[in-house]
Amino acid sequence: MKIAVAGTGYVGLVTGVCLASKGNQVWCVDVDETKVELMKQGISPIYEPGLSELMKEHMDALTFTTDYRSAYKDADVIFIGVGTPEKKDGSANLAYVYTVAGQIAESIEKDCIVVVKSTVPIGTNDKIENFLRAKVRRDVNVFVASNPEFLAQGTAVRDTLHASRIVIGVENPEAGEVLKKVYENFDAPKMVVNRRSAEMIKYASNDFLALKISYINEIANLCETVGANIEDVSAGMGMDPRIGNRFLNAGIGYGGSCFPKDTKALSWLAAFNDKEIKTIKAAIEVNDSQKFKLIKKAKKYYDSFEGLTVAVLGLTFKPGTDDLREAPSLVNIPILLEDGAKVKAWDPVGVANYKKYYPTEIEYCKTIDKALEDADICFIFTEWPDVKNMDVALFEKKMKCPIVLDGRNCYPLDAFKDVHIIYDSIGRPVVDYLYLDR
Template sequence: MKKIAVIGTGYVGLVTGVALAEVGHTVTCIDIDEEKVKQLQAGHSPIYEAGLEDMLSKNISNKRLFNTTSYEEGCRNADAIYVAVGTPENADGTADLRFVEAVVRELAEVLQEETVLVTKSTVPVGTNDWMQSLMASLTDVPVHAVSNPEFLKEGTALKDAFNGDRIVIGSDHGPAGELVEEINRPFGIPVYHTDIRSAEMIKYAANAFLATKISYINEIANLCELLGANVEDVADGMGMDPRIGRSFLNAGIGYGGSCFPKDTKALVNMADQAGHNFGILDEVVLVNRKQRLKLFEKAKHRLGSLKGKNIAVLGLSFKPNTDDMREAASLAIIEELILAGATVTAFDPIAMPNAKDILPEAIYYADSSNEALQHADAAFLLTEWDEITSLPLTDIKQLMASPILFDGRNCYDPDEAERIGIEYYSIGRQDISPAAERV
């Protein structure tokens, strides 16, 4: 087993560090945020991910996982140093590499022996070469860069870490790539070796393709509404073709989170800088931006003025089983509801503390779905948490002043809504409204 340093304790860094410790390596996680490090040292996770805190505490107790603010302490005698800091989006859509650069400069001050630098951060093609060149300009200690992109899905990150479908290792230095394969061998996941730049591109290409599937099925959904087809039947029929597959063909109000929005725009910018017009991806981004407000436009059409209306919003995070609010559709929808003069009462099982730091102070927060729905003139279902979608339509009807439900995740059966007497508006399926004629 190896001694490993992981720099950055955000989503990727913390899950990576905990997983590496779980399979037997000795791992030290490094972060410059003193409060976060104290929290981690006490066995508390700063992010919500099922099972993560228990595994964190267990490996701290077993003396396989440590946390520090000191680069010198964390990197001493490390066989490999993982870089897992954020690469947020610049105003122009490019990736902001200032945190990556800061890591390289800090490491140049403390490294004393030949080192393998493993990049988990999602970085533009050519970044690992740039990191290696920058390091060479700052220190005489040999450093070998390896691109090892992550494919963790928020909400199932630990499961993905131990049951992924591939581990990509991009290296132009044979022994460095072999070391990273050895580190990952206990996971028992197939390894794919390639050069550094191809590994960097694999991450962006994969995320952009999945985002494209989402925007594509949302455009099909919008056409289904106009032509009287059911997008779920269409997606099921398409997904039976193994060349297409059913995953990521769930129509809704678009993708969000920390990866797809940022990575699609970064890839478009990489293409622009290389002199290539990536037109299809430009449209993916545009479709997603418009899709977020699809439900709001339906509500405006149905209700007319929203001024003074009591609106319940069920679900705030960009997807279930995470507290991540980054690029969540709820942000755009709630902003429009507030601008239109509506009174918004929101509920989310996990994400409300994060939401309160982002959303306008005018938002009211409920302790349950039932409380949020009390006396509501309409409700928006934006995140398909089990706790929310398990609520019977009969209860929704009884709780609301006007049983009008705008479902952005197609969680309920329109036929059931019609039987119960709820106005029901979803994505890519026939609306159940007073004026609707059943086909």
């Protein structure tokens, strides 16, 4: 069948390429001509492991275009995978979704199913279907389905091809059967529910994971006070199958395009309906505060950053992506700069995006060694493999004063037994071997 996908960001492009890999003819539509020309050459405009390779392998099944009319007019299924960014009040901005819906309405020439894959507030799919039926220009039937994505940046291809579940939200049984046919070759359990339940599954899932992260970070902060080790606590908790061991890694908070936006959106939606989800509200507050954890720790060692050389390892919100959205580096580095620090930063893929914020104010280093050279203190914001696997003796060897603040607990505490260092992480005892003679 012919499938069209509106939007070639993380959701849209990954969805389109994965559908093409399963034998479908897929038209990927975007308004950005530069991106489209890149994709026509088999070049992915986004950094996502495995995506470029899969894309090149199935170019014969992929068409990239800015011509939405030709893409939509005879499509059997049209996926909407455009962004729903956060508004200032925390609600979801649906402008891009409605723009695409309007284009679909003016273009389709046959019965089709419009699948909203973008994360949208509960009830949006109902409104989109009413909008389409009011705007459609020809005598055709159009049905709207909700099909939320559950991919994570850095593992998006695997998460799509081998999803934990495929949720199909429909009011029309025939539409559900068509979508089950679309996904028949995907290695994942499939569940069909009504549209509002599908929309809620997406928000409830993401917000629950955000809750786990904020909860374990609060426990980690208490561990520092009472002398417990959060890694032992997390391990003990994770052995209980009712809890599980995922999303129990303490750190400096969650970031990215999903958790921050989706927690705020659900909290806004509840308030709009005269409800309050107190747990979600608390998770947001905890996460906002947790991002500054390393700055607070640094004040134990320096009253001011004025004149200090600060090494920063990791700029992106997580490893495996060049995405900076809600990254802790974006709120910490401005404080360092305003306080007079010289910042030397390393990241394997995030530098180009970071330069859009700070083109000249930061010294960007091509190696970890160079970033650490003559530094008075080091902040670890992202747990890149290069950081986790490095020889920790480099901290002592390269830094002027080896004080390392690790926001991602990259190293076991016993890794520093032969290193003169202060190593201060999250929820664990501080390693202070800086002035210890051996």
